[in-house]
Amino acid sequence: MRPLESVAKWNIARGIDDPALRKKLTPTYRIGCKRILGSSDYYPALNRPTTSVITDGIAEITEDAIISQSGDKRPVDVIIYATGFHVTDGFDHLRLKGASGRELSSVWSDEGIQTHLGITTAGFPNLFFLLGPNTGLGHNSVVFMIECQIRYIIGAIRLAKQRGAAALEVREPVQREFNSDIQRKLVNGVWSSGGCTSWYLDAQGVNRTVWPGFTWQYWRRTRNVADSDFALVGESTGDQSGDLLPNSIKKGSLPR
Template identity: 60%
Template sequence: MGTRTETGVVVVGTGFSGLGMAIQLRTDGRDDFVILEKEHEVGGTWRDNTYPGCACDIQSHMYSYSFEQNPGWSRSFSPQPEIFDYIRGVAEKYDLYRHIRFGRELTGARWDTDEHRWYISTAAGEEFVARHLVCGVGALHIPQVPHLPGIETFRGTTFHSAQWDHDYDLRGKRVAVIGTGASAVQFVPEIAKDVERLTLFQRTPPWIMPKPDRRMPDWAKRLFSRVPGVQRVYRDLLYWMLELRAVGFNGDPRIMKFAQKIAKRNIDRHVDDPALRAKLTPDYVMGCKRVLISNDYYPAMNRDNVDVVTDGVAEVRAHSIVDTAGVEHEVDAIIYGTGFHVTDAFDDLDIIGAQGTNLGKQWAEEGMQTHLGITVTGYPNLYFLLGPNTGLGHNSVVFMIEQQVRYIAEAIRWVEAEGAGAIEVRPEAQARFNAEIQRKLSKGVWTRGGCTSWYLDSQGVNRTIWPGFTWRYWLRTRKLDPRDFRLHGRSAAPERTAAAGG
């Protein structure tokens, strides 16, 4: 029998979401919380993804906490080691390590209606009991590894980009890369320089824009350090510049057509062979899939040792891959650049709500539905960070996280101020939110763009993206509306008409 720990709040995950929530709790003067982390260091996706060329595709001065700016970013788009160092530095500065229980993977949680508490189980056999449960696990943490016919007969090395095998020397090897998503666009140019031959299996080409990356000059870093207000202004400019992109994603198709011309010129400028250009040019509207940025991907396609295969994988043999056209490609290693489980990331999570319902099964059957991407009817005192329909295609998700952690903290304060045991979103409020979101998404490029993407669930419904401007999300979450919720287990505390701490 494992040990049991009782606390006020359990936070799951130590990426930007989980640590942001913990900092908000500390800011509120709370010390009664525990952070569960399945690995042995903080960082989330920026700890796990260590593949060559890994970097952010949102400017780092925006992809960071607004309250903890870093004047020392080396580039506009910082590489993974810098972001990882930043996250660890934040965890140390706010004294969060003492709250973290490493090596504790969440396996399930059960709501006790009588006690108004969550009983949370971990793979290590340890149990945690808490009033409130905050899931900051993110969407990009379960690698999507396709089953290739015959893969069990392969005698070479295989690994996913998020589980990079740094002990395997790629120099002089024949390497197959499966997938052409955001990770592959970053690591393919890096490994192409070292391998004997790189065979890139592409199902659908991505739209790739030039990357406006540059080294941050020393004078700018000194200025940001000495006059923090200047960096805040720079961040604000970045925010509004990125925010304008939402107009194209969820509104005016002329903007996407203009951007598409830039991306098309990017292909024509860098790819010499007309047949290869045709392979690399998407046939869907830009923005339907995630728009990528790179300055070295297309030049890498020109290399004599790189082949782009648009036929699928028919069979894997001991030392080769046979494509659907019958061509056999000899390979020593297979690298999966196939992304992550997103809309089905919670299918196996055993979270049991107030009526005995299982959230993973419920979402698998009905589609992921929440209120504001944060709360779920039937699951009191349960909160999600970067939950359904709060992901972005145009701006920094750290902005969304900051709005959510503030909202959750307000919900917790309200429950306590009312002397209640739990808060639960009303079904009609959740239904209203989802109807509004799906109505907006139906008009956007993700639905009308002519592609299938990881934004969509198995029913073809977009459960991932926030449609439109992030400042609208800020407006929706800056103050909790008590009319959207019901309180359970309320004591004789006086009725309130506004949220505590609002």
Template identity: 55%
Template sequence: MTIDVNESAGPSDTLVSEAPIRTGTIIIGSGFSGLGMGIALLKDGSDDFLILEKADEVGGTWRDNTYPGAACDVPTHLYSYSFEPRSDWKQLWSMQPEIFDYLRDVAGKYGLRKYLRFGKTANRGYWDEDEMRWHLWTTDGQEYIAQFVVSAIGALHIPSIPELDGIEKFKGKAFHSAQWDHSVDLTGKRVAVIGTGASAIQFVPEIAGKVASLDLYQRTPAWVFPRQNVQIPEGVKRAFTKVPGLRRGFRNGLYWGAEAGAYALNNRPALLKGVEVLGKAFIKRQIDDPVLARKLTPDYRPGCKRLLGSNTYYAALNLPTSDVITEGVVKVTKNGIVAGDGVERPADVIIYGTGFHVTDSFESLSIKGRHGIDMVARFREEGPIAHRGITVADVPNVFFLLGPNTGLGHTSIVFMIESQIRYVAEAMRIVRKKGVDAIVPRAEVQDEYNRDVQRKLSGSVWNTGGCQSWYLDEHGNNRTLWPGYTWRYWLSTRRVRESEFEFLNLVGRPAPAAA
């Protein structure tokens, strides 16, 4: 099949003349998903793969997010690979440097660096139906040809930066929390923070005491609950190492404790009324000014947006040098920001705490599947859907880790990642065992699966809690979160049901399916 590369797969930023690189599997990204997939392939006896990483080091979001106070909001004994536990985590909720070091250590221990190709941003590709192979390009023009493609880019990797009128005139520095400019000394500066997401909850307390003034531009307040990080005593670390089963038991306790929260979020949002009372009481204890307290009190059900924890966020906003502006940003001037109340507030630095592109993150990889189907165009029109959040109809041999409706609002995403990796590895083994070239989900099976997902989400707090969140796509559908307990997802991905798929052979005809 002859296809014009630029017409079918998007323009190239820089063309190179190097010959195509052939490999069995291309993995895109080297965070928890990408590294875990590489390890699974090695354990399966397959070393015919490459990991393409856009940056110069592994780690994904834990490499990129170096803002002050960056930490995990899930206990790290749970937010880590089950096959690579640690006894020596310093805190219950680890800080970014420790998790970043963990991922680098894992990459080294399992010998993954020989398969990594840094500075490679995959952005386009197409499925060759005659060859039964993927042709994939990076932005430097290098072509890769592979049987399988695993997208391990995750959802929290493309910063969402608002288009502010006049920002080009601003004389000071402006940057996103995920692109923190450490060359900027904030001491004594007038700082404007736009956004109140999970990152802002963490970095605002870290900078509030050193800046001359902090103006927080808030569109919607977050539900923030008390959380005091815990230093894990040395004796406990030694016990985790020496006492058989203790570390595993601790991890299991964390897991089932977190799972208990899924019931209210998914099935009985009314039960969260008690959580709301606790949240309002926390605001009352922390904030002196009743006007400020009203600004910081959400008008939606807890859980509708991501639940956050901090013992210091409200205290930082209670400082006399802090102000919360709720009138919105009208424009940026060379010296500051004009809000909806018409007041221009001076600023030396603007920091975006505005999160990431989530429901449209798939647009970073433009690919065409069978019969020239444009996956990005389809997702834009219908919303991103996949079978079990992993495979997509008409897109053979492509597997998404943390794909549509596999995100979580209550526990560790690493659990979901490991479930998906196991599923993908089995799908590849089936292809090899059957002697075929490709596997692709049946469209009717995918559609039925996603109707069931949306039906289950219809009564959840994310759909009924009275807020507009990044969990929802432009059509108002929740294409981000898994509707229920993670152990149910584990059950649903324990094995690949061959009847849900078509198997394709080299000449493109459906291969005989197993009974």
């Protein structure tokens, strides 16, 4: 990564004339800690005499100005926000109830966001995600990840149909093992320990966003659906509705 950091610093030096401004724009964290963006006109735009780069925090926004934490008041006509994404709390507004009756947002608030392969989560039968937790990318196209997930979901639905099951749910030990493996790979990576605060991390500083490996590794892991990873509910597998489904859902019927 250090050669890449040297190239990035050279690019700043080439595009910014003022040493003080150059210092403001040079990150103190490792490259890749935040998503790397390529642009040929970003630094030239900041180098214009009509542009001011303010790195102070915002203390207050009034009807016609921004007041910084240093006390400077700057009149403005328009404010354009670019403050990041709701990623780790993106499900808080959805009222998704699982087999136990608990909402997904409550479970994840207490236990942290956890899924199996970013697609299924224990306690929530027949719930599938596309581009779920820890399947985002900072180095490739997420379209490929989505395609892998669609194939996996189709395989899971096909498994349930073949077994005559009304519902399927990933087993909690399988999910726990997957998340332990993911976090073990992420803990020393630049996304988690690069020295920045990014939307990759949740409120506890845990990376619940990025896939830590190559995309082909994810393709390989999602290529086949292992029936041993799931608990199935249906006529052919015996009535386990007390373990998986609310009493209001009858054996052999799909929730609608």
